[in-house]
Amino acid sequence: MKRLKIVNADQGVIHEYENTKRKLLICNANIYFNKQCQQKGFTPNYAKIRVPGNTPATISTTKKARQLRIKEELKFLHKKKQYLNEKLYQIRLKLANLWGNNWQYIQNTLDSKLHIIMQGKYQNLNLKIQKLAKE
Numbered sequence: 498m499k500r501l502k503i504v505n506a507d508q509g510v511i512h513e514y515e516n517t518k519r520k521l522l523i524c525n526a527n528i529y530f531n532k533q534c535q536q537k538g539f540t541p542n543y544a545k546i547r548v549p550g551n552t553p554a555t556i557s558t559t560k561k562a563r564q565l566r567i568k569e570e571l572k573f574l575h576k577k578k579q580y581l582n583e584k585l586y587q588i589r590l591k592l593a594n595l596w597g598n599n600w601q602y603i604q605n606t607l608d609s610k611l612h613i614i615m616q617g618k619y620q621n622l623n624l625k626i627q628k629l630a631k632e
Contacts, residue, residue, distance in 0.1 A: 510595065514588045515607050521581040522615050528574045530622045535567050539629040544570070 534541050544566040548555045593600050 510588065510592055511603065511607075514585070514592055514604075515611070517581060517585050517588060518607065519611055519614065521578065521585060522611060523618065524574055524578045524581060526615065526618050526622055528571065528578065529619075530625065531567055531571050531574065533622075533626055534629065535564075535571070537626070537630070539626070539632075541567070541625075541629065 531541070533539075534544075540563045544563050546559060546562045546566060548559045548562065589604075592603075596603060
């Protein structure tokens with residue numbers, strides 16, 4: 498597909514739309530990864546917490562702390578997703594008013610570009626899940 502080149506004073510808003518949409522899609526991918534880890538009982542590297550000791554109480558505390566860390570991360574990601582959705586909605590309305598009928602073409606071009614980027618992101622996340630499954 499040919500690359501879309503827009504030379505206009507309004508191209509900054511288009512880049513803002515593209516960046517916000519990319520952030521939203523990455524946020525969705527991170528939510529997917531964390532939910533998969535939560536469902537399968539895996540602990541991602543960012544949630545590995547160590548409590549000194551080897552008693553049953555410390556093992557239980559460590560497990561609960563790891564689960565709590567994933568839950569808190571999911572809460573944060575959902576709030577971020579809500580914010581990005583609202584921001585994207587406002588930008589989309591502005592662009593639809595500025596570009597009229599051409600906006601649909603521009604949006605489809607940007608979405609196809611972002612779709613290719615996100616395929617790589619999801620492949621990477623699935624590899625991480627497979628790696629955690631082996632551990």
